[in-house]
Amino acid sequence: MQALILDCDGVLADTERELHLPAFNEAFAEAGLALRWSEAEYEERLKTAGGKERLAEIAPSLGIEDAVAWAAELHTRKTAIFKRRVASGDLAPRPGIVSLVDEVLAAGMRIAVASTSAEESVRGVVRRVLGDRPVLVFAGDVVPAKKPDPGIYLLALRELGVDAAEAVAIEDTRNGVLAAAGAGIACVAAPSSFTHGDDFTEAALVVADLRDVTLADLEGLRT
Numbered sequence: 001m002q003a004l005i006l007d008c009d010g011v012l013a014d015t016e017r018e019l020h021l022p023a024f025n026e027a028f029a030e031a032g033l034a035l036r037w038s039e040a041e042y043e044e045r046l047k048t049a050g051g052k053e054r055l056a057e058i059a060p061s062l063g064i065e066d067a068v069a070w071a072a073e074l075h076t077r078k079t080a081i082f083k084r085r086v087a088s089g090d091l092a093p094r095p096g097i098v099s100l101v102d103e104v105l106a107a108g109m110r111i112a113v114a115s116t117s118a119e120e121s122v123r124g125v126v127r128r129v130l131g132d133r134p135v136l137v138f139a140g141d142v143v144p145a146k147k148p149d150p151g152i153y154l155l156a157l158r159e160l161g162v163d164a165a166e167a168v169a170i171e172d173t174r175n176g177v178l179a180a181a182g183a184g185i186a187c188v189a190a191p192s193s194f195t196h197g198d199d200f201t202e203a204a205l206v207v208a209d210l211r212d213v214t215l216a217d218l219e220g221l222r223t
Helices: 015-030 039-045 051-058 067-088 097-106 119-130 151-160 174-182 215-220
Strands: 003-006 110-115 136-139 167-171 186-189
Touching: 003 097, 003 151, 015 039, 015 067, 051 067, 067 119, 097 110, 097 119, 097 215, 110 119, 110 151, 119 136, 136 151, 151 167, 151 174, 167 174, 174 186
Parallel strands: 003 110, 003 167, 110 136, 167 186
Antiparallel strands: none
16 A cells, blocks of 8 residues: 545545535525525535536526536635635544544555545645645546546546555545546545445445544555
8 A cells, every 4th residue: 555545525524514515505695596405405415526516406496597607606606615614613623534644644655635626625624634744635627527437536546656556545425435446446435424325335444433444454455
């Protein structure tokens, strides 16, 4: 094992519930829309990877003809709201993730974050959770297709200079697990508060608590 590749939302912190959902609803209010996503509806929306993509899905029901342009504009505002909330509020790391990252780095391995969220949002979360630790970030529209497409993981492998067999991923959604598996990377599924009902058949290991995961566990997935 040479590298650990992490998803951001749901793995570094429970940002979907604490930050993304409130930011979407604030953006809806600013845009004069009566729409508000409940936690139950947002959990369903998370089956579609990418914030712009979720917005584009609902555009027809709002009578919006140019779904792509509307989604991009509203998502830009939502991202700004998200960044403000990250900077001004408390963001608790997911229990166990910081100590696991430190263990991996101490062993001389590399850390990357691969996410379908907007790059500036991901970098904000990475800074708040992991501080100045050396972490490469691959996020947003840096690849043409979002998870479950494996493109973001294939890019991470190329930039890290490692083979799929030398890396392990940690994801909290089925789309994420499928993306990692599609790139040939062994993946640990660690469901977050919105994704406990996901199907993680393709994961090499499923855990409820990242505090139970050690570097030895990750390395064992490659044997």
